[in-house]
Amino acid sequence: MLILVGICIAVLVLPLNFGGAAVSAPAIGTALGGSPVAVNWILNAFMLSFGSSLMASGALADLFGRKRVLAIGVVLFALTSLGIAAAPTLLWVDFLRALQGIAAALVLAGASAALAQEFDGRGRARAFSMLGTTFGLGLALGPLLAGFLTETFGWRSFFLVDAAIGLTGFALGVPKLTESYDPAAMGLDWPGAASFTAALTLFTFALLQGPESGWSSPLIIGLFSCAVGTFIAFVWIEKRASRPMLDLSLFRYPRFVGVQLLPLATAFCYVTLLLVLPTRFIGIEGHSAIDAGLMMVSLSAPMLFVPLTAAFLTRWMSAGAISAVGLVIAAVGMLWFSGLAPDAPSDTLTLPLFIIGAGAGLPWGLMDGLSVSVVPKERAGMATGIFSTTRVAGEGMTLAIAGAILAVLTRLKLSDALAALPPVSRDAAAEAAQRVATGDLPHAVALLPALGQPILAQAYDGAFHILLHILVALTLASALGVLLFLGRTPSTASPTDTGSAVLGGKGVAD
Structure with a gap:
């Protein structure tokens, strides 16, 4: 049990860092300066290196040992967190965030594969359920913790605490973990x-x-x-x-495709909002980091209990049907949220954000268990690598696309106002739109002083509403795809059964 607790604490730094860094990013950009692209890389450098390293990390875990890869990942993550806390420039922050993403990939691949080897049957399902709950806890607490630390002690303190948590998990769980390999591994x-x-x-x-x-x-x-x-x-x-590194033949199986579709769907309806909303709350609406963290809890708190509910519901419904229903619920919540004015009281945001988080929590609670069933136990590193790569790379791509859409739409929303002004340089207008999209209104106003902050904020709000409607459409399309690929075979599995049982009793690798 101590092994599982230690691994979960070590893995906790990933979701804490995921949502927390989004809350700290505006303060980092203000303190260290830099272009809008450089500020965007605070989040995207981590997501990019995380997603692109996961499959390789899974192969390394199979080849060199799951315990060793996990240990290296946790130590490297802590060291990069300490480095970010001491970084003198935004360029250093971006570089260390990229290195931290590689460390995160080693942690996740090593931990998931190690748990798959350390536990069997119902014990393995409970272990992965606890791992999923840990991610939910981290997502729920990350924005709140980052908001409190950033507002009280400065943005650097968040990364110091992140390092301390990771090293605590390392001390508790890694030394007692049994080393395991894939005997058939042939190299990276x-x-x-x-x-x-x-x-x-x-x-x-x-x-x-x-x-x-x-x-x-x-x-x-x-x-x-x-x-x-x-x-x-x-x-x-x-x-x-x-x-x-990636067995492309697996994509011939509809259920395998359906499993990979789940993290993309939750990226549309949940993860993008988890990272974009702090920018709106802090940079556009002027809330403090603590207030933004409190508002984000409404979105992330359902991850503490809804995933367990999803596992329980597999007694009566297929994983695909449960996931599709959850995505539709999340889409309804996004539609509701899109209708709220930017100056709406904070308490009016609570319920629609909660509905979004609750809807996304249903597929979230089934994804990890389903992913383990796609390859034999001996290839656990590759299985988690494929699924986690789809998840993180999809989330990173969705975030980058959402940022680009916000910048383009903001520029379009400003076009009428710009036309009424004396000739404005194209470069200045483009940079101002990007500044607004990243929540940096003061710099945007400095670039376009004739427009003023209200017009710039209004342009962002219009762009944000269109983005939400695009995400709603993508979420509903994903719900249909998930239902087609995973919703045909009702599951008779209990909540403690493995992912292959949830898929209908047969993994694609069987």
Whole structure:
């Protein structure tokens, strides 16, 4: 039991950092300065390196040992947190956040694969359930903790506490963990890892740089072209590798595709809001970091109990049906939230945010258990690597796309106001729109002083509402896809059964 508690505490730093960094980002940008793109990289550098490293981390866990990879990841995460707390410039923060994402990938891959080896049957299901609850706890507490620490002691204190929590988990759980390997592991697929990372990096950088450089500029067209080319190279490499990092043949199974669709769906209806809303609350509406953290609790608190409810409901409903219902509920909550005025009292936001979080919590509670069933137990590192890569890479891409949409729509919303002014440089207007999209109203006002803060804030609000409607449409489309892929076979599994039982008694690798 101490092993499980220690691992959960060590893993807790990931969701704490995930939501907490979003609350701290405006303070970091104000304190250290930097362009809107550089401020965006506080979140995106972590998400990008996290997502692109997960499959490689899973392979490394199988090859070199799950305990060893977990230990290295926790120590590296703590060291990078300490480095961020001491960073003198925003460039250093972005660099260390990228390194921290790699550490997070090692932690998650090592911990998930280690738990799969350490526990069997019902014990394994309970262990993964506790791991999921830990993520829910971290998501619920991260914004609140970051808001309190940032407002009281400064943004650097959050990363110091993050490091302390990770090292505590390391001391409690890692020494007692039994080392395990995949006896059939043949080494890391370096060409596949390099091409996948390159494709993801190029695509994300193009999305972030597009609003500033212009979507038709040679730089952006070149970045997107190179991203497509390297992704095609990745697929070609994986098809010919003797032991690929990603077994593409698994995508022939509808249930496997359905499992990978779940994290994308929750990225649309939950994760994007978890990271974008603090910018709105702090940067646009002027709330303090503590108040923003308190408002974010309404969104994240359902993750403490709704995932367990989802596991219990599998007695009577299929995983796909439960997940689809949850996504529809989340979409309803987003529609409600989109109708609220930006100056609405804080307490009126509580219920729609809670509904969004509760709806997203239903598929969230089933995803990890389902993912374990897609490959044999011996390939647990690869199984968690594939699923976690889909989750984190999808979340990172969704966040980058949402930021680009906000910047473009804000610029469009400002077009009428800009037309009534003397000629304004295109670069100044584009940068101002990006500043507004990242919640940096003072710099935006300095770039366009003739417009003033109310007009800029109104442009953001209009862009934000359109973004919410786009996310609602994507969430509903995802609900339909999940129902088609995972909703046909009712599950007779108990809440303590494994993910393959939830899939209808047969994993795709069987």
